[in-house]
Amino acid sequence: MAAPVDLELKKAFSELQVKMIDTQQKVKMADLQIDQLTRVQKHAKLTHAEIATLPDNTRLYEGVGRMFILQSKEEINNLLTDKQKTADExxxxxxxxxxxLERSVKEAEDNIREMLLSRRAH
Known part of the structure; x- marks a missing residue:
């Protein structure tokens, strides 16, 4: 009877290991995306602060691909505000x-602990 229990535990551990690796990769990817979005947010904030110091009649251009389009100061400010809001969301x-993701891994670990404790109790 020990063999089926061991196989069941092995299977549970291997599933947990796969889930842990997958979750760790997803968490790292989320961290990278958060870092990138934070940089975008900071860039927009700094640009917004710089533009605020310029006179209202200053000619401002928005970079679109490899060209620049003349925009009003208000339109540029709106674009930067939208960029910040989108990044924040x-x-x-x-x-x-x-x-x-972290909660789901913790639940899987708890389930395996419970399985081990119930096996030891028998």
């Missing part, structure tokens, strides 16, 4: 996803 989504 995505960061919040990624943080929630990280929490979910």
């Amino acid at each position: 995505k960061i919040k989504e990624l943080e929630q996803r990280k929490v979910y």
Whole structure:
């Protein structure tokens, strides 16, 4: 009877290991995306602060691909504000996803612990 128990535990451990590796990769990817979005957010904030110091009649250009388009100061400010809001929303989504992933791994670990404890009790 010890062999089926060992096989069941081995299977549970291997599934946990696969889940842990997958989750760790997803968490690392989320961290990288958060870092990148934070840089985008910071860049937009700094650009917004620089533009605020310019007179209203200053000619401003928006970079689009390999060309530049003349835009008003208000339009540029709106674009930068939208960029910051979008980055903030995505960061919040990624943080929630990280929490979910970490919780699912913890639950899997707890399930295996319970399995081990129940096996020892018998």
